[in-house]
Amino acid sequence: MRERLDLTPGRIALLAVLAALLALVVAGPPLWSGAADEIDTAAMRAGASAAHPFGTDQLGRDLLARVLVATRLSLLLALATAALGFALGVAVGLLPALLGPRLRSVVATTINLFVAIPGLLLALLVATIVGIGAKGAVIALGVALAPQAARLTQTLAASVGGAEYVAASRVVGVRWPRLLGRHILPNIAAPLVLQFAMATSQALLALSALSFLGLGVQSPDYDWGALLSVGLDRMYVTPMAALGPGLAIVLAGVAINAGGDVLAAAIATDAPQRARRRRRAAGLAPSATLAAPVAEALADEAAPAAAASAAAAPAAAAPAADAAPGDVPAAPAVDPAPAPPAPAGPPAALRVERLSVSLPAAEGAVTPVREVSLTVGHGERVGIVGESGSGKSLTALAAAALLEPPFAVETAAHEIAGEPLFARAGTGRRRLLGRSLAVVFQDPLSALNPALRLRRQLTEAAIEHRDLDAGEATEAAIERLRELRLTRPEQRLGQHPHELSGGMRQRAVIAMGMTVRPGLIVADEPTTALDVAVEREVLAALRRANDEDGTAILLISHDIGVIASFCERVLVMYGGRIVEELPAADLRERAVHPYTRALLAAVPDMETDRDRPLPTIPGRPPTAAELPASCAFAARCAFASERCRAQQPPLVALDGAPGRRVACWHPAPDAAAPAPAAAAGDEREEERR
Amino acid sequence: MSGLAVRGLRVQVGSGRNAHVAVDGVDLDVPAGTVVGLVGESGSGKSTLARATVGLVAPVAGRIEYDGEDFAGARGRRLRRLRRRVQLVFQDPRASLDPRMTVGETLAEAATAHRRLGRAARAAEVRRLLEQVQLDPAHAASRPASLSGGQRQRVSLARALAVRPDLIVADEPTAALDVSVQGAVLNLLRDLREQSGLSLLVISHDMAIVRYVSDRVAVMRGGRIVEEGEAAALMASPRNDYTRLLLDAAAGG
Ligand SMILES: Nc1ncnc2c1ncn2[C@@H]1O[C@H](COP(=O)(O)OP(=O)(O)OP(=O)(O)O)[C@@H](O)[C@H]1O
Ligand code: SF4
Ligand SMILES: [Mg+2]
Numbered sequence: 001m002r003e004r005l006d007l008t009p010g011r012i013a014l015l016a017v018l019a020a021l022l023a024l025v026v027a028g029p030p031l032w033s034g035a036a037d038e039i040d041t042a043a044m045r046a047g048a049s050a051a052h053p054f055g056t057d058q059l060g061r062d063l064l065a066r067v068l069v070a071t072r073l074s075l076l077l078a079l080a081t082a083a084l085g086f087a088l089g090v091a092v093g094l095l096p097a098l099l100g101p102r103l104r105s106v107v108a109t110t111i112n113l114f115v116a117i118p119g120l121l122l123a124l125l126v127a128t129i130v131g132i133g134a135k136g137a138v139i140a141l142g143v144a145l146a147p148q149a150a151r152l153t154q155t156l157a158a159s160v161g162g163a164e165y166v167a168a169s170r171v172v173g174v175r176w177p178r179l180l181g182r183h184i185l186p187n188i189a190a191p192l193v194l195q196f197a198m199a200t201s202q203a204l205l206a207l208s209a210l211s212f213l214g215l216g217v218q219s220p221d222y223d224w225g226a227l228l229s230v231g232l233d234r235m236y237v238t239p240m241a242a243l244g245p246g247l248a249i250v251l252a253g254v255a256i257n258a259g260g261d262v263l264a265a266a267i268a269t270d271a272p273q274r275a276r277r278r279r280r281a282a283g284l285a286p287s288a289t290l291a292a293p294v295a296e297a298l299a300d301e302a303a304p305a306a307a308a309s310a311a312a313a314p315a316a317a318a319p320a321a322d323a324a325p326g327d328v329p330a331a332p333a334v335d336p337a338p339a340p341p342a343p344a345g346p347p348a349a350l351r352v353e354r355l356s357v358s359l360p361a362a363e364g365a366v367t368p369v370r371e372v373s374l375t376v377g378h379g380e381r382v383g384i385v386g387e388s389g390s391g392k393s394l395t396a397l398a399a400a401a402l403l404e405p406p407f408a409v410e411t412a413a414h415e416i417a418g419e420p421l422f423a424r425a426g427t428g429r430r431r432l433l434g435r436s437l438a439v440v441f442q443d444p445l446s447a448l449n450p451a452l453r454l455r456r457q458l459t460e461a462a463i464e465h466r467d468l469d470a471g472e473a474t475e476a477a478i479e480r481l482r483e484l485r486l487t488r489p490e491q492r493l494g495q496h497p498h499e500l501s502g503g504m505r506q507r508a509v510i511a512m513g514m515t516v517r518p519g520l521i522v523a524d525e526p527t528t529a530l531d532v533a534v535e536r537e538v539l540a541a542l543r544r545a546n547d548e549d550g551t552a553i554l555l556i557s558h559d560i561g562v563i564a565s566f567c568e569r570v571l572v573m574y575g576g577r578i579v580e581e582l583p584a585a586d587l588r589e590r591a592v593h594p595y596t597r598a599l600l601a602a603v604p605d606m607e608t609d610r611d612r613p614l615p616t617i618p619g620r621p622p623t624a625a626e627l628p629a630s631c632a633f634a635a636r637c638a639f640a641s642e643r644c645r646a647q648q649p650p651l652v653a654l655d656g657a658p659g660r661r662v663a664c665w666h667p668a669p670d671a672a673a674p675a676p677a678a679a680a681g682d683e684r685e686e687e688r689r
Numbered sequence: 690m691s692g693l694a695v696r697g698l699r700v701q702v703g704s705g706r707n708a709h710v711a712v713d714g715v716d717l718d719v720p721a722g723t724v725v726g727l728v729g730e731s732g733s734g735k736s737t738l739a740r741a742t743v744g745l746v747a748p749v750a751g752r753i754e755y756d757g758e759d760f761a762g763a764r765g766r767r768l769r770r771l772r773r774r775v776q777l778v779f780q781d782p783r784a785s786l787d788p789r790m791t792v793g794e795t796l797a798e799a800a801t802a803h804r805r806l807g808r809a810a811r812a813a814e815v816r817r818l819l820e821q822v823q824l825d826p827a828h829a830a831s832r833p834a835s836l837s838g839g840q841r842q843r844v845s846l847a848r849a850l851a852v853r854p855d856l857i858v859a860d861e862p863t864a865a866l867d868v869s870v871q872g873a874v875l876n877l878l879r880d881l882r883e884q885s886g887l888s889l890l891v892i893s894h895d896m897a898i899v900r901y902v903s904d905r906v907a908v909m910r911g912g913r914i915v916e917e918g919e920a921a922a923l924m925a926s927p928r929n930d931y932t933r934l935l936l937d938a939a940a941g942g
Contacts, residue, residue, distance in 0.1 A: 163784065164779050164781065164784040164785040165784065165785050165786055165787040165788075166787075167745055167779075167785070168777075168779055168785040168786070168845070168848070169787070169798065169799075170745070171743050171745065171772055171776060171777050172772070172776065172798070172799035172802050172848060172849070172851065172852050173769050173772050173773065173799075173802035173803050173852065174798060174799075174802050175802075178798070182787075182790070182798070183787050183790075186789050187787070187788075187789060387867045387868060387869060388867055534730075535938070536934075536938070558867075558868060560868075561938075561939075598869070599868060599869060602868060602869055602871070602872040603868055603871075603872075603897070604872070604875070604897045604898055604900070604901040605897050605939070605940075606896070606897055606900060606924070606936070606939050606940050608897065608900075608901055610900070610901055613876040613879070613880075614872035614873075614875055614876055614901070615872065616869070616870070616872040616873040616876065617869040617870070617872075619837075620837040620838065620839065620867065620869070620870055621867060621869065636869075
C-alpha cells in the first residue's frame with residue numbers, strides 16, 4: 001500500500017504538516033484567540049522576542065498567535081472557494097454526458113467560451129457585481145475556477161462515459177442518476193480530487209493576495225494575507241512578522257497539494273484497473289524506441305492476483321515453487337536437447353540457445369521467457385503458437401534483439417545468419433540486424449511513419465544497407481510492391497500510410513522489410529487485426545518472399561490453424577517455455593504434449609460434433625509472476641503427477657522421431673489416443689473455484 | 690412474428706467528414722427460440738448492427754421490430770421496454786465491467802433496473818444468476834480484476850440474463866478470451882439456450898464457432914447481409930463467394 005501511494009519521507013512530512021494545519025483549523029481560535037486579540041500598548045510593533053516570536057502588530061497583538069488563529073479563516077475560505085468552483089464546474093461539466101447531441105454541443109461550446117476568458121478578468125467581473133470583502137472574493141474566485149473544473153469534468157466524463165461498462169449499464173436499463181453516481185463519478189474522482197487540491201492551494205494564494213491588497217478579508221477579521229500586509233512594511237526590522245504568514249501560505253499550499261496526491265492515489269488504487277487490450281500487441285518499427293510500447297503491450301498480463309492463487313495453488317505446494325524465477329532445479333538424468341542442428345549448407349537464419357527474458361517486478365524479478373532454444377533454418381518457415389501471455393512476443397522481440405531495459409535478455413548463444421550477435425556491438429550489430437532481419441508486427445500503422453510518403457519509408461533501408469542510389473531503391477521498392485500484388489505500386493509510393501487499407505499497409509511493411517532482402521522475417525501476429533480475405537493476401541505475401549527469395553519466416557500466432565497451414569515446423573509455447581516442437585504435418589494428429597492436444601481439441605473446427613459440449617481446459621494460463629519451477633501446465637493437466645508438480649520437465653528429443661522435442665513427464669504414449677482434455681464436467685468445477 | 694425482425698436497417702457511424710454507413714440495408718430475423726450466427730470480417734458492420742438492436746446507436750432508416758413492435762429510434766420508456774427483451778453481451782468483458790463494482794453489485798444493479806427487489810431477494814437473485822452461468826456464488830464479492838477472462842465473460846452473460854430478456858445478442862463473446870477457455874463459454878451459451886429457451890444472436894468472425902452454436906447463419910460483408918440460411922445447408926452449399934472464402938479459411942485452407 002505504501003508503495004502504491006508513493007509515500008516518500010518528504011510526502012509523509014507534508015502530510016504531517018497538513019494534519020497539523022487541520023488541527024489548527026479546529027483548535028487554533030479557541031486556544032489562541034485570547035492572545036491574538038489581547039491589545040498590549042506597551043509592546044506595540046515590537047520586534048521578535050521570546051514572548052512574541054513573530055513580534056507584535058501596531059496594537060501590540062502577538063503575531064504568532066494571530067498567524068495560528070488565522071489558519072481557520074484562511075483555509076476555510078480557500079476551501080469554500082474551491083468547493084464553489086467545483087460544485088459549479090462539475091455540475092456543468094457533467095451535463096454534456098447526459099444531454100442529447102445538440103444540447104451537448106451547446107454546453108460544450110459554452111464551457112470552451114468561458115475557459116477562454118482569463119480567470120482574472122472573470123474574477124474582476126464577478127467582484128464588481130458582488131462587491132469586495134471576504135464573501136465577494138470567495139464568490140469571484142470560485143466562479144473564476146468553475147470553467148476549468150467544468151472542462152476537466154467534461155473531458156473525464158466523456159472518456160468514462162464512452163467506456164463500454166457505461167454502455168453495458170445503459171443497456172441493462174440503469175437510469176442516469178445511478179449511471180452518474182455509480183459508474184461515472186467514482187471513475188473520474190481521482191483526477192478531480194487532485195485538481196480540487198490544486199485549486200484549493202491556488203485559491204489560498206489568490207485570497208491571500210486579495211487580502212494583502214485590502215480587497216479580501218476586512219478588518220477586524222484577518223487571514224494570512226491580511227497579516228502579511230501588516231508584516232511586510234516591517235520586513236527589514238522584524239523579518240518574522242512577514243515571513244511567518246508568508247511561510248504559512250506556502251507551506252499550506254504545498255501540503256494541500258500533497259494531500260490531494262495521496263487521496264487521489266488512494267482512490268485510484270482502490271480499483272486496480274489495468275485497462276489493457278489483450279489482443280492488441282503493439283506493433284513496433286524496428287527503429288522505434290522499444291521500451292515504452294513493448295511495456296504497454298506486454299503489461300497486459302499483469303496478474304488478476306486472486307484468481308491466480310486458485311490456479312497456482314497445487315503448483316505452490318511443490319517444494320521448489322518459491323525458488324527465484326530461473327532458479328530451476330537441475331533437470332534429472334536427461335539433458336535438455338538443443339535445438340536440432342540445421343542441415344549442412346547455408347547457416348541457419350536464426351539460432352538462439354537458452355534464451356531467457358526477465359524483468360523487474362514488484363515481487364522481485366519475473367522471468368516470462370525461460371530457456372527457449374530455437375533454430376530457424378535457411379529458408380524455413382517456423383511457427384510459434386501459444387496463448388496470450390505465453391511469451392511468444394517476448395521471444396520474438398528478443399530473437400530480433402529488439403528488447404531494451406528493463407527487459408534483461410540472457411542467451412547461451414544467439415546467431416543471426418550464422419553470425420554471433422553478441423560478438424558485435426553498436427553499429428556493427430545494427431548493420432547485421434538491418435541486413436539480415438526484418439520484423440512485421442500486428443499493427444502496421446505503428447511501423448509506418450504517418451507523416452512520410454511510402455517512397456521514403458520503402459527506400460531508406462535499401463539505400464543504407466544495400467548501397468543503392470535513390471533511383472535504384474525506388475525501382476526495387478516498386479518491384480517489391482508488385483510482387484506483393486499491390487495495385488498501382490508507382491502511385492502507392494506517393495501516398496501516405498493512412499491512404500491505404502489495413503491489408504495494403506501490412507503488405508507495405510512487409511515490402512519495407514523485404515527491400516533489404518533479409519534472410520529472416522519475424523512476423524508477430526501479422527494478420528490478427530485483419531479480416532480473412534486480407535489475412536490471406538498477407539500470408540501469401542510472406543509465402544512469396546519465402547519461395548522466391550528463400551527468406552526464412554518465423555511466424556507467431558495464437559491461431560493454431562494459421563500456423564498449421566503456413567509453417568513447416570511448429571513450436572508450441574506455454575508458460576514461457578517451448579513445450580513441444582514438431583513438424584506442422586504432425587500437429588493435428590500426432591502431438592504428444594497434453595497441452596498441445598488439449599488446445600487442438602478445445603478449438604471448434606468445421607468437423608466438431610455440434611451435439612456434444614466442447615472439450616475444455618480447466619483453469620487459465622499462468623501469468624509471468626505465477627510461473628512455477630515445476631511444469632507450468634500441471635494445474636490444468638489431466639495427467640499431472642507428483643513429479644509434474646515438483647520438477648520442471650526438460651525439453652528433450654522424442655524417441656524415434658527426428659526433429660521432434662517435447663517437455664513433459666508423461667507425454668501421450670499413443671498419438672492416436674483421444675485427446676486428454678478434461679471432461680466438460682471437470683472444467684466447471686475448476687472455473688468455479 | 691415473434692422474435693426479432695430487422696428490416697432495411699441503415700446505421701451511420703461517425704459524423705461530418707468521417708461519417709460512414711456501417712450497416713447498409715440489413716434484413717435479419719431471429720425467430721423466438723433460435724440461435725442465429727452472424728459472421729463477417731472485421732469492419733463489416735456486425736458490431737454496429739448489434740449495438741443498433743439494443744438502441745445504443747440510432748439507425749438513420751429501417752425498422753427494428755420485436756414481436757411486431759417497431760423500436761427503431763426508440764428513446765426513454767420505449768427504449769427501456771426494448772431492453773427488457775433484448776440484451777447485449779459485449780466482446781471484451783474486461784472493458785464492459787465497471788472495475789470498481791463487485792460482481793454482486795453489477796448483477797444486482799441489472800436485476801433491479803426493471804424490477805423492485807428487497808435486500809434478501811436481491812442477494813438470492815445474484816446467487817441464482819451466478820449459478821446459472823456456473824460460477825461460484827462466492828464470486829459475488831470479487832471485483833472483475835481478480836477474475837479470469839472466462840469468468841468475466843460469464844459475469845457479463847449473467848448481467849444480461851439478470852434482465853430476463855428473450856433474446857441475447859452476443860458480440861464476439863469469445864474473441865477476447867484465450868483459446869483454452871473459449872470452449873467453456875461456448876458450452877455455456879448452448880446450455881443456456883437449452884435450459885431457458887432463450888434466443889441468441891451470436892456474432893463472430895470465426896465460421897467454426899458460428900457453425901458450432903447456430904441454427905441459422907447470416908454472412909455479412911460491407912454492411913450488408915450477403916447470404917443467409919439454415920446452418921448446415923449454408924455450410925454444405927454456400928452460394929456466395931465470400932461465404933466460400935470464410936468456409937475455406939475455417940477449414941484451415
Ligand atoms: N512489461 C511487462 N510487465 C509485466 N509483465 C510483462 C511485461 N512484459 C512481458 N510480461 C509478461 O511476459 C509474459 C509473456 O508476454 P508475451 O507478450 O511475450 O506473450 P504473448 O505470448 O506474445 O501473448 P499475446 O498472445 O497476448 O501477444 C506475460 O505473462 C507477461 O505478463
Ligand atoms: S503430464 Fe505432467 S509434465 Fe506433462 S504436461 Fe501434464 S503436468 Fe506437465
Ligand atoms: Mg504477443
